[in-house]
Amino acid sequence: MIDLQIPTLRTERLILRGPEARDFESFAAFFADKDHSWGFGGPLDRNGAWRWFASMIGHWVLHGYGFWIAETHDGDVVGFVGIWGPEGWPEPELGWVMFANAQGKGYAFEAATEIRRYAYEVLGFETLSSNIFPGNERSVALAERLGAHYERSFENVSHGTEWVYRHPNPDQLSEAQK
Amino acid sequence: MSTTFTIPSIETERLILRAPEMGDLPAVTAFFATERSHMVGGPRDELGSWSSLANRLGHWALKAYGMWHLTEKASGTFVGWVGMIDVPGWDEPELGWTLMEEAEGKGLAFEAALAARDYAARHQGLNGVISYIAHANVRSRALAERLGAAYEREGELLGKHAQIWRHPVIDVKTPALTTERTGQ
Numbered sequence: 001m002i003d004l005q006i007p008t009l010r011t012e013r014l015i016l017r018g019p020e021a022r023d024f025e026s027f028a029a030f031f032a033d034k035d036h037s038w039g040f041g042g043p044l045d046r047n048g049a050w051r052w053f054a055s056m057i058g059h060w061v062l063h064g065y066g067f068w069i070a071e072t073h074d075g076d077v078v079g080f081v082g083i084w085g086p087e088g089w090p091e092p093e094l095g096w097v098m099f100a101n102a103q104g105k106g107y108a109f110e111a112a113t114e115i116r117r118y119a120y121e122v123l124g125f126e127t128l129s130s131n132i133f134p135g136n137e138r139s140v141a142l143a144e145r146l147g148a149h150y151e152r153s154f155e156n157v158s159h160g161t162e163w164v165y166r167h168p169n170p171d172q173l174s175e176a177q178k
Numbered sequence: 179m180s181t182t183f184t185i186p187s188i189e190t191e192r193l194i195l196r197a198p199e200m201g202d203l204p205a206v207t208a209f210f211a212t213e214r215s216h217m218v219g220g221p222r223d224e225l226g227s228w229s230s231l232a233n234r235l236g237h238w239a240l241k242a243y244g245m246w247h248l249t250e251k252a253s254g255t256f257v258g259w260v261g262m263i264d265v266p267g268w269d270e271p272e273l274g275w276t277l278m279e280e281a282e283g284k285g286l287a288f289e290a291a292l293a294a295r296d297y298a299a300r301h302q303g304l305n306g307v308i309s310y311i312a313h314a315n316v317r318s319r320a321l322a323e324r325l326g327a328a329y330e331r332e333g334e335l336l337g338k339h340a341q342i343w344r345h346p347v348i349d350v351k352t353p354a355l356t357t358e359r360t361g362q
Binding site: 053061 | 234
């Protein structure tokens with residue numbers, strides 16, 4: 001028997017919780033939208049979106065961490081943010097996606113800040129990076145706002161060249177917050 | 179919060195049907211690199227193979243049924259998978275099976291499919307299910323016949339033509355075929 005423990009995290013405006021079946025339609029809509037999902041391996045048809053969604057839950061089982069669903073305190077799902085390290089990734093990365101109706105509100109920053117804290121303080125990560133497609137300026141801006149810096153580019157196993165942005169490590173982060 | 183779901187283990191004469199696990203990944207990846215995998219959704223690369231393993235676990239979490247991975251008791255090795263799949267693009271839940279090449283010819287797929295079908299009928303509300311079979315998959319069609327399934331119609335699965343075979347409805351008042359392993 002598998003007892004999957006996904007902790008719920010809270011920020012000022014968001015609840016970060018484990019994925020559930022009722023979240024699938026949001027993912028199907030996101031992956032159907034090429035303009036929006038291209039920076040995340042999209043577009044994917046409904047079958048592909050379902051497989052991706054299910055693998056996101058499997059990631060938690062296999063690795064003990066993964067993507068959280070971000071929703072407002074009113075229960076509106078705004079995106080998903082978490083730590084993603086499937087086979088072939090150079091290292092687990094801090095990743096974020098805000099759905100179309102939730103961009104420009106600082107939600108991704110808020111969620112990523114909390115999950116990075118959780119990864120360092122609870123999961124024991126000593127470093128984190130984020131992989132960003134060249135040209136994804138919105139994501140680059142968020143990485144920089146989080147204090148991350150461009151480190152290198154690499155060839156992703158499934159979708160070509162990506163940029164690695166390196167986050168401050170736990171020591172640098174606590175130093176920066178003094 | 180915690181999300182709890184169960185993947186039961188089932189024991190047959192020669193096999194254990196159990197949850198997919200990370201240790202199976204090298205064999206799954208090797209299989210999806212072969213031409214044999216083309217009849218069951220392959221080829222897949224390393225990431226695609228990982229994704230397949232991961233989404234089988236997610237399938238159980240989301241649907242309360244799914245694919246079991248198979249351990250051959252005598253050798254202790256991973257030899258394939260069997261179970262129920264129902265994702266967008268499928269007409270209805272399907273009984274599917276795949277055996278690694280080196281494990282073929284011993285009737286293991288028959289043994290596994292029979293056990294999975296029986297368990298699903300009794301415990302998962304899935305009775306009289308279908309199997310999609312690619313036209314070129316002669317072995318799989320022979321197994322469907324041996325399982326007592328009957329050709330029903332032509333179908334389509336993810337843009338490819340396939341035959342749809344229908345399994346008999348199992349009388350769940352008769353004794354179960356297998357025992358569930360407990361305490362794990």
